[in-house]
Amino acid sequence: MEKSETTLDLAARRFVRHLDFTAVRGGPAYLTLSPPMPRPQNILQLPTQSCSPAQLTLDFQSLSQRRWIPSQPRWQQQRTSQSPPVMSYLQSPRPQLVSPVRRLQHPSQKLLVKRKHESSRSQPQHNAGLKDNTPKKQKHCNCKNSRCLKLYCECFAAGIYCDGCNCLNCHNNVDNEAARQEAVGITLERNLNAFRPKIASSPLKPEVSMEEVSETQVTGKHNKGCHCKKSGCLKKYCECFQANILCSENCKCMDCKNFEGSDERRAVFQEEYRLVQIRQATNAAISGAVGPSSSVTHITPKKRKIPEIFSGKSFIDQTFDMTAQYQQGHHSNSACLDLKACETNKEFDPTASSPLSPLASFVSDTANTIIPGSSISTYRSVLADVLQTQNVKNLCSLLVVLSGEATKKNAEMRGKEVRKIETRKSEASTASSAQSLQDSREVVTPDCENHANKDVPDAVDIDIRKMPLSPETLELMCDEQDVMFFDNVSANGVAIGNTEHNMNQKSSNSDGCTDTYAEQERLILTKFRDVLGGLITLGNIKDSRSRKWEQK
DNA sequence: GAGTTTGAAACT
């Protein structure tokens, strides 16, 4: 039998006092004593702190049709610093009736998976008090033995009626108002601060990233302090941790890890932050952040995983296979990107939102999924499972190989031309015609002299768009019908690498000629066009498959 | 979803 039920002297409590939660700003820090007087509706009146416990009682008669007003945890108030205070319906953010016991949610909790008993219910209205000033219930208890009339019960502790809870034998409702009044009195008799907020001051704003949290001084302090023994104060068992504040001198915890500079604490926040970001990204993807024809963004696996789609040799694979026989150390070339390094950077650099190259964004690995620690949700191309990192790598190699091949081919052509000239020279030597010699030189190497002079641009400074283009190149560009293509090509590592490679060849090859460049361009761009065309085809196929699948 | 762990609240 409850002690309270036998010892309460209700008569002695008829000396009704009221808690005035409508105290104006700047008033007493906590409960104010005031005589009964007309008050706004929905304002709960509780005994004052200055009353003797024996005198405490509550005027609940007028509450039968009211709600026992909850207050918002401090951090939630802080959360909407730009919006009107949560407590505005009380006209004062200062006095709080309720205890935030176990109701304080970790800022990140809102973004995490709802707890089992919360997930099945509609939650919006419980968190709505932030905007409409309407006090809303926030939790659903599952009490079984306390009748929801003890502080074990979150609702009771929060100063609200149970409504829609899973509790058994609940007395925390209008129908049991008398019992509840009594319980409140007993609770206050036991501890006048029972319904006071436990956190002395505002914790950190939840908007602050978890990464920053670990480095930021949290200003709140638990009035009583926690007494944790096993949780290290890094689990929500700990009221301090739950309130997102550091443990303080008030705490009597053991093996506390909830202090500033704690590596364990930092790790916990970072892990939580990572999960939050993943969830946010996933939600964003599900809610339509991705294109209708794109696959749903997946959570990035820690380990790189090569998709098994197109496990057989695709067009790209076949195309790239031909490069294998040519690959003989070309990777050191400028056009050969250090994909390994780039992948590493991408994986560990949350800000690496810009892909290495246009192709890289299609590569089916971390580039098209969510980067841990990043809030950026990237578009997942339909080529995501088509084009692999290795394919890009191979493409780089292919372009280099082709470049070299073109150079070699042109060297042979030029050799023939030179021999032809030599022949002409010998034939004309007897004629001593300086004019004919000059003519022949102009025919063979019209640009060589130009390139040999100081006007040869430095490879780094070359603006590819200002360069003279071969008819073949122009033709290819016309094929593309898109100026941006060229811009993109010049802007990405792969193409610019090849460009630079070409330019280096051009500048380093003292007798490099326009014909050489033209041939190189023709070979490389033609092949590149073929590769892209293959990609487009595969993308279209995959896209159409996706659409069909979605329609089913 | 059931069972376990945890620490605040309640009780002695």
Place this chain on the structure above:
DNA sequence: CAGTTTCAAACTC
């Protein structure tokens, strides 16, 4: 006030 029990949330499997 310290130790124990009760309780329900948090957590694990």
